[in-house]
Amino acid sequence: MKSTIVTGPGSTEVIDITRPQCGPDDVLVRMRACGICGSDAFYITIGGIPPRQGHTPLGHEPAGEVVEVGAAVTGVDVGDHVVINPMAAPSGIIGNGGATGALADYLLIENAQRGKSLEVIPKHIPWEVAALNEPMAVARHGVNRCRPRPEHQVVVFGAGPIGLGATLAFKALGVRHVVVVDIVASRLAKALQIGADAVIDSSEEDVVARLIELHGEGEAMWPGKAGTDIYLDAAGAGAVVTTALAAAKAGAILGVVGVHKEPVPVDFAGIMSNEITIVGSMGYPEEIFQVTEDLVENWEKYALIVSHTIPFDKVHDALELADTPGGAGKVVVTFD
Structure with missing residues (x-):
C-alpha cells in the first residue's frame, strides 16, 4: 500500500509500505477520503514533528470503508462506512506525529471501539463530506x-x-x-x-x-x-x-x-x-462524534464547505493547493 509522509523540511513523498495486519481488537479501514488541514503544511515546512522527526505520516481527517474486523470487535461490520477519531490511536495521533497517517490506502484502527475510535455513518453521505467530521x-x-x-x-x-x-x-x-x-x-x-x-x-x-x-x-x-x-x-x-x-x-x-x-x-x-x-480552544475533547449526527442530518449544507476534491494519485497537488493563500476553501483527497 502507499502512504504520504514528510521526509524532510519542505519535502513529502508517497512511499510503499506494508499493509497493516488486523488483530482481534482492530479494524482495518480502506481510505475513501481525507481532508487537508493547515497543520499539514506546517508539518511539511518543519520536516515533521516528534516523535518521528523527518518521517511523519500525514492525514488526520479520515473517512473510509471497513474491510476487516477483528474477532473481538463489536458493533462494526465489513462494508460499514466510518469516520475516525485520530486522537484515540494508541500509537499516537493519526497524522499528527503518530505511527500512521490517513493519506494512505489503508488505515489500521487499533483497539477499535465504536463511539470512541470510530463511528458508523449512513452510506448515502458523500465521502468528501464524511471527511469533514474531524475539522x-x-x-x-x-x-x-x-x-x-x-x-x-x-x-x-x-x-x-x-x-x-x-x-x-x-x-x-x-x-x-x-x-x-x-x-x-x-x-x-x-x-x-x-x-x-x-x-x-x-x-x-x-x-x-x-x-x-x-x-x-x-x-x-x-x-x-x-x-x-x-x-x-x-x-x-x-x-x-x-x-x-x-x-x-x-x-x-x-x-x-x-x-x-x-x-x-x-x-x-x-x-x-x-x-x-x-x-x-484546541482540538475536540468530547466533540469528535457529537458533531457526526448534525453532519449526517445536514450533509448538503456541510458539502458546501468542500471547495476541491483531488484524487490520491495527485496528493502533492492537493497539499500545494491547500497551502496556497486564497487558493481554496476545503481540499479533500479522494480514493478510488
Whole structure:
C-alpha cells in the first residue's frame, strides 16, 4: 500500500509500505477520503514533528470503508462506512506525529471501539463530506467553549472551513442570530448559503458600526459598543482580536479557535472594565462524534464547505493547493 509522509523540511513523498495486519481488537479501514488541514503544511515546512522527526505520516481527517474486523470487535461490520477519531490511536495521533497517517490506502484502527475510535455513518453521505467530521469537531469545540444560549447574538470572524463549521454549530445549537465576517465575497456568499443570518465584508464595511446595526447597542463602560454576546475568532488574525475587543459590550465572550502565528496586543483596560471573557480552544475533547449526527442530518449544507476534491494519485497537488493563500476553501483527497 502507499502512504504520504514528510521526509524532510519542505519535502513529502508517497512511499510503499506494508499493509497493516488486523488483530482481534482492530479494524482495518480502506481510505475513501481525507481532508487537508493547515497543520499539514506546517508539518511539511518543519520536516515533521516528534516523535518521528523527518518521517511523519500525514492525514488526520479520515473517512473510509471497513474491510476487516477483528474477532473481538463489536458493533462494526465489513462494508460499514466510518469516520475516525485520530486522537484515540494508541500509537499516537493519526497524522499528527503518530505511527500512521490517513493519506494512505489503508488505515489500521487499533483497539477499535465504536463511539470512541470510530463511528458508523449512513452510506448515502458523500465521502468528501464524511471527511469533514474531524475539522467540524474542532469548530464545534470552539463553539462549545463559548457556552452559547438560544438568546445570544454571535459573530464569527473568518469564513474558512472552521468558521463555516462554527456557523453551522451555532445554528444547530439554536443561537438566534449569527453574523459572519470575512474579506472574500465568495466565502461570505457561502456563509449565507449554509445559514448565516447576515455577513459583513470587513474590507468595505465598518465592522463595529455594522454589528451595532444588526445587534443593537450594548451596555458598557463606554458608549459605541455592539449588543453582540459572542465573538469567535476563526481567522487567527490580530485585527480580529482588536476589532472584537473594540466592539465588545460588558460581559461579552471572545473565543479563539483560529491559530495565531504572531503575538497580539490587547486592551486589558477594556477587558477588565467590561469584564470580557477570553477563551481559547484546541482540538475536540468530547466533540469528535457529537458533531457526526448534525453532519449526517445536514450533509448538503456541510458539502458546501468542500471547495476541491483531488484524487490520491495527485496528493502533492492537493497539499500545494491547500497551502496556497486564497487558493481554496476545503481540499479533500479522494480514493478510488
